[in-house]
Amino acid sequence: MSAVMTETWVEVGSLSDIPRLGSRVVKTQDDEVAIFRAADDTVFALSNRCPHKQGPLSEGILHGHRVTCPLHNWVIELENGEAVAPDVGCTRSYSVRLEGEQILLSV
Amino acid sequence: MKERLVLIGNGMAGVRALEELLKLEPNKYDITVFGSEPHPNYNRILLSPVLAGEKKFDEIILNKREWYTKNNITLHAGSPVVEINRVKRKVITSDGTEAEYDRLLMATGSDPFIIPVPGAELDGVISFRDIHDVEQMLIASKKYKNAVVIGGGLLGLEAANGLIKQGMEVSVVHLMDTLMERQLDEAAGAMLKRSLEENGMNFMMGAQTESILGEKRVEGVRFADGSIVKADLVVMAVGIRPNIDLAKKAGLYCERGVVVNDTMQTYDPRIYALGECVQHRETCYGLVAPLFEQAKVCANHLAELGYGRYEGSVTSTKLKVTGIDLFSAGDFHGDDTTEEIVFQDLAGGTYKKLVIKDNRISGAVLYGNTVDGAWYFQLMREGTNISDMRESLLFGQSAHLGSSGHGGETQASAMSDAAQVCDCNGVCKGDIVKAITSEGLFTVDEVKSHTKAGASCGSCVGLVEQILANTLGGDYSAPEAKPLCACTEFTHDQVRSTIREYELTDKQGVFDKMDWRTPDGCHICRPAINYYLISAWPDKAIDDAQSRFINERVHGNIQKDGTFSVIPRILGGRTTPHELRTIAEAAEKFDVGEVHFTGGQRINMLGVKKEDLPAMWAFLTDRGMVSGHAYGKALRTVKTCVGSTWCRFGTQDSTGLGMKLEEATWASWMPHKFKMAVSGCPRNCAEATIKDFGVVCVDSGYELHIGGNGGVKVRATDVLCRVETEDEVMEHCMAFIQLYREEARYLERTAPWVERIGLSYIKQRIREDVPGRKALYRRFIDSQEVAQHDPWTSRAKGAEAHEFVPLKKIGE
Ligand code: SRM
Ligand SMILES: Cc1cc2nc3c(=O)[nH]c(=O)nc-3n(C[C@H](O)[C@H](O)[C@H](O)COP(=O)(O)OP(=O)(O)OC[C@H]3O[C@@H](n4cnc5c(N)ncnc54)[C@H](O)[C@@H]3O)c2cc1C
Ligand code: SF4
Ligand code: FES
16 A cells, blocks of 8 residues: 655745845744745745744845854754754755746645 | 875874865865874874873774765875875885875874983883873883883973873973973973972973983983982983974975975975974974964865965963963063063962063963963964053953853863853853863864854853863964954955955955855855945945844844844933833734833833834834834944933033934944943943943043943943033044944954054044044944934835745635
């Protein structure tokens, strides 16, 4: 028997709604998701809670494919939500992709 | 195919260079390492604690074998290189292994110097350089009783201390009359000798070793005066010599060491060298701190970035013997061109000597109380003019500045392991020492990132520096020319002058012009660059929102739960029933979590949801209130007392003056926050003497104060001057702010800035140079024309709306 994975992709907005090196939040029923737009226009999505003390990552400063948490400066990888060493921790990441200008988030 | 890099010498300098290289270019080279010792790289400095039985060998390994594997580095440990063939570009080891290179890195360290006396080759005569030596000493200490250590320098004393701990009777033989004469003057040397004698060490001073006696194993030592001491173990610790045999054999140009230029390159451009084996600008180093600076530069060139430059190091020393506090740096002997400031308390066991040349510290020796070692060392390296603090200099930084937190605890060596060092993050001394030794940390920054000690308010950094120095025996704080951040080699000052010189007006211009390593910087450099741009070109520069910290981007202060605080401006701390009613209504309407009187004479509404901010601001600004910038590196508050309007002692209208000052200066961006106060008389109820700019009204006019700070390190202001009219106060104030804005580094408050550049300089610019003051004042006024608008009003009208609303809500 094989389990069927269902992925729902939801259109959450267009690329131009987020400034480069900026972030906006999408509220879902059970989480708050931060959508990040890097300088090279790659988009990433992480749960909007820092693995340290739940700081809102969407308010951090973006650089490369990383964000610095605004509360105590942990640096988090946008790709997978992992804290950059020596800090240790991980926040949930979401699949996100671009279709033209549209940002699609998997929830 | 990848280029091949071969490292000869698997020690502290060489491996550090590899680590730095991997940070810059992880995949550029196929790396092979050859080391004579059969171990991975370990922390040689900590051999002393291993000898003293305080640490095990495992605990001092810096790079485990897995580290080499993980980074695809081939390690040949226990495999000394015996030949370099520069024509075929390969190295050959004693067992015939060969490796070809495109670039070669030599870090062969030094060899202990063995005095060539008869008997030096006997069993039981050893040096103190590697773990093998330590093992030999430990074995001997189990079997034998009498040890003689030849050499009363740093290494000799640490060896002697360790052997005593292992239960041996130890005599230290020293040729000179002063112990550690290369680091200590006579007075401090004598104090050191006395404490070591109390620990059970015997000394034979001014003794010249003539021969070592014994058949197979050592039995005694004979001196030039004919006397003999019994010995079953002799440790030779008389000095080190750069290990250049291999380099010489390969025909590389050597003098005392392998000669390198400022990029750490030898005379063969394919071969780099660093560490104790090199000679750079006539100097060979024997401590770790300089090697690490060399490693950075070397890695930079191996990565072909091509801009690192090593210009030599100033070093400082500490002896790692538990219970002995000793610090020395620079030229502490002095000569005809220098003067000395000395404090000596023989009974109390403290001695301090500072050597001063041209009003700058050129050397220091501290014994018994080394709390201020790091501070003096910093003043020395930065070449700070000390004439303004001469009188209090010897009493140290804490006499100069009071600090909050850690209850005034300042003596690192006297602290127990359980004593808390960092009060913000709850880190104890034991945690820090453990991290330093087990994680192989060398700098305050590394300790900060691993333990979080000193990473928050920073008040314990001095203590962390001392613990680091006590554990590692030296000052590893970064040198003065510290790069702005890891994205660049350039300093704050260089970035700022480049922005001015090339009229750069946006961050990309700076990144391009200055070859930034990262495409879009980081959270440290971007806010700094943004500030330098807007302060240099207030009307032209592009203020980049994404380079501002969240508080400045959304004009509120982020709280631990992600909500924001709202503090409207209340000029000079004087409010009205209308303003109070407005605040009360806003608090109710937007359901704020708490209303709080701040330490800056205004009212804080906490717990506001981000989405509510624009509406709340609209409500406040419609009723005439503006942003208090409590979130910004900007003018904060102007505290005032009631002054002559009401107070029986008031000499001037302090409230009125405070309001005028705030009216003129609000909304100006600064390197850091900026606070002012005006007190109506010298009773100083507004605490003007701990503000960045303070005014104390006096009968004849106004006394102007600068550079105060009430935060982590309390600093009382310096008096700038007295003036007679309010107009003069305004002009001096704005000129001072403008000087601070143009010259202080980003995130440097006025207190440390004044300490760094000196009061005399500021007096000269603001007081003596009258046209200069007027020009500064003018530039401030001009920039206010652009800057002085209320950010809340425009946000309330819809500016930057995307900041405040979610992109989408799913499932509502
Ligand atoms: C609200 C307030 C506490 C209060 O409830 O009274 C406060 C709150 C904060 N202070 Fe403060 N400080 C407040 C008055 C002070 C004072 C007293 C004063 O201004 O007279 C001081 C000491 C005086 C001084 O600065 O010299 C003070 C010294 C600090 C420091 C240490 C600064 C230093 O140079 O050592 C920090 C940390 C920093 O700036 O890096 C700090 C940082 C903070 C931060 C911004 C911490 C942060 O990053 O979140 C707090 C923001 C809370 C918020 O969201 O509003 N706060 N803080 C006060 C706001 C005054 C205002 O009306 O704007
Ligand atoms: C007991 C002791 C205590 C010390 N305490 C302090 C202190 O408190 N503070 C401080 O700053 N410094 C201290 N030092 C000095 C510090 O350890 C050295 O400055 C530092 O280790 C030098 O680094 P290096 O890489 O140049 O040499 P090393 O660390 O000696 O590394 C050189 C390596 O190269 C190997 N090698 C040599 N020739 C060859 C070859 N032909 N082929 C292969 N490998 C070769 C050697 O075996 C060695 O492993 C101390 C030193 C000792 C011995
Ligand atoms: S308001 Fe100031 S003193 Fe109070 S916890 Fe925050 S930073 Fe510390
Ligand atoms: S909550 Fe993110 S660093 Fe502390």
